[in-house]
Every structure is written in structure tokens, then in C-alpha cells.
Amino acid sequence: MSVSSAPTTLDVSQTASIPFGRLVRVELRKLADTRAGRWLLIAIAALTLLVLVIQLAVVLGQDLHPKYIDFLQGMNTPMGVLLPVLGVLSVTSEWSQRTAMVTFTLEPSRVRVIAAKFVSILIISVLALVIGVILGALANVLYGAFSGNTVVWGSAGKFAVYYLLLYVFGMATGFAFGALFLNSPAGIVIYFVYSFVLPTIFGIAAALMNWFESLQPWIDFNFSQSPLIDGTIAGNDWAKLVVSGVIWLVVPLVVGVWRIRRAEVK
Amino acid sequence: MIKVEGLTRAYGSFIAVDDISFECQAGTVTGFLGPNGAGKTTTMRVMVGLTPATRGDVTIGGLHYRDIPNPGRHVGVLLDASAQHAGRTGREVLEIGARTMGLDGSRVDEMLDLVSLDAREAKRRVRNYSLGMRQRLGIAHALLGDPSVLILDEPANGLDPAGIRWMRGLLKGYADQGGTVFLSSHLLHEVEQIADEMILIGNGRIVARGTRDELLRNATGGQSTTLVTALDNAQLTAALTEKGLEVHPAGAGLRVTAEPVEVGRVAAEKQIVLTDLRAGNEGGLEDLFLELTADTQRDVIASGTTASEVSA
Numbered sequence: 217m218s219v220s221s222a223p224t225t226l227d228v229s230q231t232a233s234i235p236f237g238r239l240v241r242v243e244l245r246k247l248a249d250t251r252a253g254r255w256l257l258i259a260i261a262a263l264t265l266l267v268l269v270i271q272l273a274v275v276l277g278q279d280l281h282p283k284y285i286d287f288l289q290g291m292n293t294p295m296g297v298l299l300p301v302l303g304v305l306s307v308t309s310e311w312s313q314r315t316a317m318v319t320f321t322l323e324p325s326r327v328r329v330i331a332a333k334f335v336s337i338l339i340i341s342v343l344a345l346v347i348g349v350i351l352g353a354l355a356n357v358l359y360g361a362f363s364g365n366t367v368v369w370g371s372a373g374k375f376a377v378y379y380l381l382l383y384v385f386g387m388a389t390g391f392a393f394g395a396l397f398l399n400s401p402a403g404i405v406i407y408f409v410y411s412f413v414l415p416t417i418f419g420i421a422a423a424l425m426n427w428f429e430s431l432q433p434w435i436d437f438n439f440s441q442s443p444l445i446d447g448t449i450a451g452n453d454w455a456k457l458v459v460s461g462v463i464w465l466v467v468p469l470v471v472g473v474w475r476i477r478r479a480e481v482k
Numbered sequence: 483m484i485k486v487e488g489l490t491r492a493y494g495s496f497i498a499v500d501d502i503s504f505e506c507q508a509g510t511v512t513g514f515l516g517p518n519g520a521g522k523t524t525t526m527r528v529m530v531g532l533t534p535a536t537r538g539d540v541t542i543g544g545l546h547y548r549d550i551p552n553p554g555r556h557v558g559v560l561l562d563a564s565a566q567h568a569g570r571t572g573r574e575v576l577e578i579g580a581r582t583m584g585l586d587g588s589r590v591d592e593m594l595d596l597v598s599l600d601a602r603e604a605k606r607r608v609r610n611y612s613l614g615m616r617q618r619l620g621i622a623h624a625l626l627g628d629p630s631v632l633i634l635d636e637p638a639n640g641l642d643p644a645g646i647r648w649m650r651g652l653l654k655g656y657a658d659q660g661g662t663v664f665l666s667s668h669l670l671h672e673v674e675q676i677a678d679e680m681i682l683i684g685n686g687r688i689v690a691r692g693t694r695d696e697l698l699r700n701a702t703g704g705q706s707t708t709l710v711t712a713l714d715n716a717q718l719t720a721a722l723t724e725k726g727l728e729v730h731p732a733g734a735g736l737r738v739t740a741e742p743v744e745v746g747r748v749a750a751e752k753q754i755v756l757t758d759l760r761a762g763n764e765g766g767l768e769d770l771f772l773e774l775t776a777d778t779q780r781d782v783i784a785s786g787t788t789a790s791e792v793s794a
Binding site for chain 1: 527548551556562565568569578584
């Protein structure tokens with residue numbers, strides 16, 4: 217082939233951009249196609265089931281009278297702790313394993329990739345909710361059958377929405393921390409500090425200082441989520457949720473995405 | 483097909499790539515040569531948008547990389563064979579690439595076949611791959627989307643001699659079919675046999691470029707050189723010098739600025755027994771490479787020792 221007749225332009229007229237749905241499917245696959253990812257998903261499912269079995273045994277053995285939301289609350293412990301870890305890892309594994317180099321050469325729009333990752337964890341949140349709602353219902357029915365007591369459902373539909381929000385907030389906060397630190401251990405540790413150490417510190421501060429007690433619900437995202445957990449959220453609880461959510465979820469997420477857009481991918 | 487114009491990349495006061503410009507033509511292999519840290523990888527990273535340029539511009543087929551839709555279908559990239567998730571299997575790495583690009587699953591098998599990774603190896607996790615196997619996987623990944631442009635950073639790194647020969651054939655064939663190949667190396671011999679054009683970079687600047695022959699001509703100042711060894715080198719030196727030829731000791735023999743036939747003729751006249759006589763330009767190219775990039779070499783070669791000896 218002589219140089220003079222060689223093409224100097226790429227014919228891209230027949231090539232479509234990568235559809236967003238395809239990016240999401242690939243990102244979902246990446247969550248589960250490594251040993252670490254798969255075991256994390258299995259661990260979340262197994263622990264959730266285990267907690268539920270224990271809870272059922274305890275309420276039956278001690279003749280307690282649980283409601284549907286009590287089972288949802290029981291499952292929120294394993295899900296609430298481990299789903300955010302999956303959120304962190306969905307971003308950071310690209311950096312710790314350096315696959316971001318490949319990912320961003322196949323799709324140069326980093327924002328699209330991040331958006332696809334975010335949508336993939338939202339899908340996982342919905343799946344977790346569906347599984348949680350079904351398992352919780354099953355536990356409630358089994359409780360009724362074994363104890364002979366009346367089964368209390370409460371506002372089951374409303375609770376499902378609350379728990380979906382909780383799972384989404386948990387995963388999204390993990391995701392935001394992952395994007396902010398781009399490092400798996402740092403992201404996970406900081407997330408656990410935020411979710412276990414910080415509430416204690418805030419609690420002590422609130423107990424010692426009156427002015428802080430009234431401020432806490434507005435700046436402590438864990439605290440403002442508790443009315444969702446017990447299903448009592450009402451009035452300005454929603455406003456507190458939004459304000460504290462902006463601080464702990466939206467701001468880290470925006471800074472993280474900005475950082476990823478500008479980062480030199482090594 | 484690839485056009486780099488006035489590309490500069492600075493990190494603070496350190497300038498990794500300093501105002502370089504070049505082009506790669508379709509249907510050719512362009513070798514990008516330089517010692518470690520010369521700026522090769524940085525240049526390639528800018529090409530595919532992983533690193534922003536401080537100044538200058540790179541286009542591939544007239545487009546910025548970020549503007550190429552589904553770029554994997556047009557530009558095959560291998561920047562670092564080790565940049566793969568250690569927990570994924572080789573096949574899964576290709577599956578993800580194929581799915582992202584929207585390719586048929588059968589393409590994965592074709593590529594595994596092409597780079598000679600068998601079914602058992604493809605099922606192993608990348609963690610357990612040797613560097614050579616990772617390199618093969620990376621080449622398979624770059625070729626997955628049947629691109630018309632290939633950008634490969636040190637693709638021969640870690641390959642055994644048979645693997646290097648295989649890769650040469652693969653890339654040569656790819657260029658012969660009209661593809662554009664841009665590959666880097668810090669080893670001259672990996673590249674000189676397949677590169678239609680070579681670009682030598684040192685300290686972030688292009689220090690020489692051209693075809694192998696053009697570079698050789700420059701290397702020897704337009705003159706041929708000959709490497710010769712005689713039973714009695716001193717006698718041969720005297721005879722050659724008498725004829726007005728320039729002679730320098732080189733290893734066990736001599737480097738003469740002349741065609742081999744002239745040296746042979748002198749030896750025949752003086753009845754000097756030669757044990758070795760060959761064109762010395764090969765070394766010339768290597769000398770040139772080392773000389774041009776000398777400022778950036780980490781290992782300074784002792785004066786009086788020529789590069790050809792070092793490599794011998």
C-alpha cells in the first residue's frame with residue numbers, strides 16, 4: 217500500500233456511540249465477575265438471611281410481638297453495612313486495579329462511565345430492596361404461622377419506599393466516598409468512621425452542648441436517616457434528611473466526580 | 483493517520499514531553515524509540531486522552547480521541563498489560579471489552595486464538611499470568627474491535643524471543659492490510675526490523691526520525707562503516723591507515739570508515755588473514771540511538787567503549 221493512497225481520516229460515520237444501557241450492563245457485570253465482588257454479594261445475601269433466621273428464632277423463643285418493620289430493621293444491619301462497601305468498591309477497584317486506563321480508553325467520556333456505575337449501584341439497591349421486602353414478608357408470615365399471633369403489616373408500602381431510600385443513601389454515600397478518595401481501603405475506612413464513629417462523637421457533643429443538639433439532625437446524615445429506619449419520618453424530618461444528605465452525599469459525590477474528570481489516569 | 487502537533491506535557495517545572503510533532507501513515511509501522519523515562523508513555527497517554535496535554539494537539543484520523551464514537555472499534559490501545567483486574571480471568575477481561583464495544587462473543591474466542599492463549603489459560607485469573615501472557619492478552623484486547631489504528635506501549639516487553647517474532651509478524655501483516663501501527667520500545671532491535679519509520683525520543687524531545695536507512699546514513703555521516711577482525715589487527719590497522727582510511731578499535735576488531743569490499747581488498751593485497759568482515763552499520767544505528775539519547779541514559783557508557791561492544 218503506497219503512502220499517497222493511504223487514508224488519513226477515520227470513517228466513523230457507521231459507528232454509533234456506546235449506548236448508556238450497555239455501559240450500565242457492563243458495570244453491573246463488573247460488580248460480580250471478580251472473586252471479591254461475587255463473595256461480597258454472596259456475603260450480603262447470606263448475612264441478611266442469617267440475621268433474619270436469628271431474629272425469627274429470638275422473637276418466637278421469647279414470645280415477642282414483632283411487626284413487619286421490625287424484620288426490615290433487622291435486615292438493615294447487614295445490608296446497611298455491606299452495601300456501601302460495594303458502593304465504594306464499584307468506583308475504587310478501577311483505580312486500585314488500574315483498569316480505569318482500559319475503561320476510559322473504551323469510553324473517553326468519564327462522566328458517562330461514572331453515571332453508568334452510579335446507575336448500576338442504584339439497580340443493586342432496588343434488587344436489595346426487593347429481596348429484603350420479600351424475605352421480611354416471609355419472616356413475618358412464618359412468625360404468624362409459628363406463633364399463632366396476628367401478623368402486623370403496618371404501612372408496608374411506605375416502609376418499602378423508606379428502606380429503598382436507606383439502601384440508596386448507603387450505597388450512594390459509599391460511592392461518593394470512593395469517588396472522593398479513589399482508593400479502596402481509604403474509602404471503606406472513612407465510610408465506617410463516618411457511619412460508626414462520627415454518630416458517637418455527634419451524640420456526645422449533642423449531650424454536652426445544647427445548641428449542638430438542635431443542630432445535629434441537620435448535619436448528621438446517619439441521625440437524620442433514623443426516622444426512615446423506624447418508619448416514623450414526618451414533617452421537617454424530610455428537610456433534615458435533604459440538608460444532611462447534601463453535606464455527606466451530594467458534596468462528596470460532586471467533588472469526587474470533578475476529581476475523576478480531571479485525574480490523570482495511571 | 484495519527485498527527486501529533488507541538489505536543490507538550492509538563493508536570494510543574496518538569497517537562498515530560500517537549501514540543502514534539504510527528505505523523506504516522508496508514509499502512510505503516512512507526513516505531514517510537516527512547517530510553518526509559520524519555521516521554522514515550524506520556525505521549526501515548528495523551529494520544530488516547532488519559533493525560534491532558536499542556537500544549538499542542540493529537541488527532542487520530544482527523545479526530546480527537548474523545549470525539550471518536552466507540553473508540554475501541556477504531557483505535558486499539560495497549561498501554562500497560564498489567565493494568566488489568568488481577569481477579570478476572572483472561573477471558574472475562576476480553577468479554578468485558580467485547581461487551582462494551584458491542585461485539586459478538588465469538589470475537590473473544592477469535593482473539594484468544596490469535597494470541598495463542600488456550601482455553602485453560604483463558605480460564606485462569608490474570609493474577610496468575612506471566613508478563614508474556616498478560617502482554618498477549620493486552621494485544622488481544624487491543625485487536626478486539628478490529629481497529630484500523632493500533633497504539634501499543636512496549637508490546638514486546640515480557641515476550642520470549644518466539645513471542646517477539648510472532649508479534650512482529652502480526653503487526654507487519656496488520657500494517658500491510660492498511661492498518662496504522664504506532665508502537666514504542668526502549669530496545670532498538672525489537673523495532674528496527676518492522677518499523678517503516680522510527681522516531682527517536684530523548685528527554686521529551688525528538689532527537690532523530692526517519693526510515694532505518696535514513697537513520698543509518700545519518701549515523702555514519704553518509705559513509706559506510708565496516709567491522710573487521712584480523713589475526714594481526716596491528717598490521718591491518720597500519721595497512722588501512724596507509725590507504726587513508728579511518729580506523730578505530732572496536733572490541734576484538736576494528737571499525738573502518740569504508741565499504742567492506744575496500745577493506746577486503748586491502749587485506750588481500752597485504753595478505754592479511756581476516757577472521758571476520760562485515761558491514762558495521764548495524765552498530766552504527768545502535769550507536770546513534772545511544773548517542774542521541776545519551777543525556778537521558780541512566781547508565782553512562784564508559785568512554786572508549788562503543789555501544790556495539792556493550793550489546794555484543
